[in-house]
Amino acid sequence: MSMAFSCAGARAHGRVGGNAAKCRAAAALLGRRGGCFRPTARRWSVARGVRADLPRASADGGASAVTSDAAVVVPEAEAGKVAAAGSSEQVGAVAQPGVLPEVDDGSGGNGKLPPSGGGGDGENGGGGGGGGGGDGDEGDDEFGPILSFEQVVQEAEKRGVSLPSLPADMVEAAKSVGIQKLLLLRYLDMQASAWPLGPAIRSCALLRNRMLVDPAFLFKIGTEIVIDTCCATFAEVQKRGEEFWSEFELYAADMLVGVVVNVALVGMLAPYARFGGRSASEGLLGRVRHAYDALPSSVFEAERPGYRFSVQQRIGTYFFKGILYASVGFFCGLVGQGIANLIMTAKRSVKKSDDDVPVPPLLKTSALWGAFLGVSSNTRYQIINGLERLVEASPVAKRVPAASLAFTVGIRFANNVYGGMQFVDWARWSGCQ
Numbered sequence: 001m002s003m004a005f006s007c008a009g010a011r012a013h014g015r016v017g018g019n020a021a022k023c024r025a026a027a028a029l030l031g032r033r034g035g036c037f038r039p040t041a042r043r044w045s046v047a048r049g050v051r052a053d054l055p056r057a058s059a060d061g062g063a064s065a066v067t068s069d070a071a072v073v074v075p076e077a078e079a080g081k082v083a084a085a086g087s088s089e090q091v092g093a094v095a096q097p098g099v100l101p102e103v104d105d106g107s108g109g110n111g112k113l114p115p116s117g118g119g120g121d122g123e124n125g126g127g128g129g130g131g132g133g134g135d136g137d138e139g140d141d142e143f144g145p146i147l148s149f150e151q152v153v154q155e156a157e158k159r160g161v162s163l164p165s166l167p168a169d170m171v172e173a174a175k176s177v178g179i180q181k182l183l184l185l186r187y188l189d190m191q192a193s194a195w196p197l198g199p200a201i202r203s204c205a206l207l208r209n210r211m212l213v214d215p216a217f218l219f220k221i222g223t224e225i226v227i228d229t230c231c232a233t234f235a236e237v238q239k240r241g242e243e244f245w246s247e248f249e250l251y252a253a254d255m256l257v258g259v260v261v262n263v264a265l266v267g268m269l270a271p272y273a274r275f276g277g278r279s280a281s282e283g284l285l286g287r288v289r290h291a292y293d294a295l296p297s298s299v300f301e302a303e304r305p306g307y308r309f310s311v312q313q314r315i316g317t318y319f320f321k322g323i324l325y326a327s328v329g330f331f332c333g334l335v336g337q338g339i340a341n342l343i344m345t346a347k348r349s350v351k352k353s354d355d356d357v358p359v360p361p362l363l364k365t366s367a368l369w370g371a372f373l374g375v376s377s378n379t380r381y382q383i384i385n386g387l388e389r390l391v392e393a394s395p396v397a398k399r400v401p402a403a404s405l406a407f408t409v410g411i412r413f414a415n416n417v418y419g420g421m422q423f424v425d426w427a428r429w430s431g432c433q
Contacts, residue, residue: 144181144183145180145181146180147178151178153174155184156184156188161188167205170184186211186212209272216404219405220388221262223408223409224266224416228416229258250344257332261332265328269298269321270298271297271302274306274307296309302389322374326373326374327370329369333369333370337362364431368430376423380418380419388408
């Protein structure tokens with residue numbers, strides 16, 4: 001049994017900024033003893049020692065009381081009370097304002113209320129809680145703010161890409177919920193790449209969605225294939241010795257199936273951009289599809305706008321991916337071991353030898369591969385994805401991107417070596433080898 005299998009095993013918030021300015025009745029503002037609210041360029045502070053003039057007769061028989069910052073109109077019915085009061089404190093208690101103070105503080109407000117999104121410092125009421133308004137729109141995270149449909153069209157036109165040239169699911173997402181800026185820019189860059197990457201990005205949604213979230217996706221697959229092929233070749237040469245070239249067909253079959261296993265196992269745990277809406281169909285299949293769409297791609301996948309994962313969903317992902325891994329292992333074991341058994345049987349029908357090892361049982365070996373990938377490979381690769389996520393998000397990796405790539409090579413090499421040794425133990429325990 002080649003190590004091609006044993007070395008194989010297989011990743012778009014923002015904050016809603018802005019403080020809601022609260023308008024209070026002018027009577028309540030003026031009713032504060034010895035003070036009024038005065039707007040400044042930074043916040044509405046309390047200015048002490050406000051002087052209020054006594055009411056003066058108006059042309060229409062009414063009276064008006066004027067404070068230092070705002071004109072307050074006093075109805076005729078209350079004019080007599082104001083005149084008799086003779087103090088600025090009673091003016092504030094009787095007068096009912098007709099207008100809010102006009103303010104031009106240069107901060108972008110409407111002249112009457114504090115501008116929303118100003119982000120106060122939390123010292124004088126309104127503005128301390130929300131803080132820093134306007135820092136970002138909803139959906140702003142590592143992939144940037146969410147762009148509206150018009151903004152998506154503008155960005156595409158800047159790159160010389162027309163709207164019909166964009167994938168249908170991305171256009172639909174732009175119209176309904178928008179697309180995060182970094183995801184759109186990555187697609188526009190990748191689709192313009194030379195062959196074969198550019199055509200593959202434009203035509204294969206599975207590859208496109210994974211490359212948009214993790215540009216190192218192909219690097220990780222390539223790392224797995226190269227490491228697996230090298231380890232398997234070394235093991236095959238050591239095992240077959242002088243018979244290596246005469247049994248090259250077995251080696252080639254193992255390598256081919258190993259490539260398929262690597263692509264499947266890495267791809268199934270890779271995070272991906274989710275442009276399509278979740279399934280709205282009814283019935284059993286609809287509920288199953290909805291539950292699948294709600295699961296993360298791996299146990300440690302990062303949350304993104306519109307996708308939050310509970311602990312139960314992450315645990316469910318482990319078992320669900322284990323089932324998928326087991327299915328891939330059984331199918332590839334069936335194909336790979338079946339090809340090997342056919343070649344061995346054909347050769348032995350022509351020339352028999354006393355040194356021939358028994359032909360491995362097909363179904364038992366396939367079941368072994370299914371169990372091994374579903375339990376061992378699933379667990380190991382879930383952990384690898386989580387560790388890679390931590391390293392890629394670290395300050396070191398952000399300053400030196402090659403550090404995360406080097407970590408990927410190192411940890412995947414160690415995983416392949418350990419997985420190969422572990423499979424040999426499993427094969428011996430099961431009696432397949």
